[in-house]
């Protein structure tokens with residue numbers, strides 16, 4: 404958690420609320436929360452926020468000053484959030500970066516990350532290009548059918564691991580991988596290169612559909628996900644298999660949803676009848 408839909412919700416809210424604002428100050432609480440570019444932090448003071456984008460599970464702010472643009476990348480990854488304010492006093496101890504803003508609709512942007520799995524980076528254009536090439540595969544929302552088909556047909560890995568492999572397909576985590584595979588009627592442990600073209604097509608269409616539905620519902624609030632304004636996502640109510648071990652399969656097939664723990668230690672939830680291996 405956050406995965407692609409949640410990061411997309413964050414990026415959209417930031418676009419509405421802080422585009423055009425000036426970064427008055429950047430405070431960093433822990434030096435080790437900055438992955439790259441700590442020495443260039445001072446440059447960002449006085450820069451205007453001229454763009455907000457999502458890549459995989461990360462949000463990228465474009466900061467522009469005197470005709471030059473630099474970039475601030477916030478990895479939301481497993482436990483990161485960008486918030487306009489503290490929603491509970493207990494949040495205070497896990498705020499690692501505070502951006503003070505001027506001239507937009509919000510006064511602050513806080514980077515909250517209790518488990519510190521994600522980091523923030525301050526990058527120039529070349530640094531951003533390197534960062535993106537190294538870390539992100541294709542985007543599920545924009546990948547074409549031909550690219551997606553070729554990706555799957557040339558991989559020997561298991562379907563679920565492949566869907567979650569950020570350097571292959573960026574943005575899908577455990578929750579959406581489970582939901583997508585169930586809706587596509589594909590077993591999580593199927594070998595990717597042994598799936599028929601028609602099944603890959605089904606997976607491609609369902610992937611886009613599920614992610615789009617989740618974005619429209621504001622994402623899934625499982626454990627700690629809140630949009631920057633503190634609102635919760637509603638998509639959890641539409642989950643069909645994630646966290647539903649022991650419950651009847653929603654398709655009405657009569658079987659019970661199972662949980663399987665793979666080598667990666669992440670739980671797979673699936674229906675043994677609807678998703679045959």
Ligand SMILES: [Zn+2]
Pocket residue numbers: 652653654655656657658674675676677678
């Ligand atoms: Zn079933």
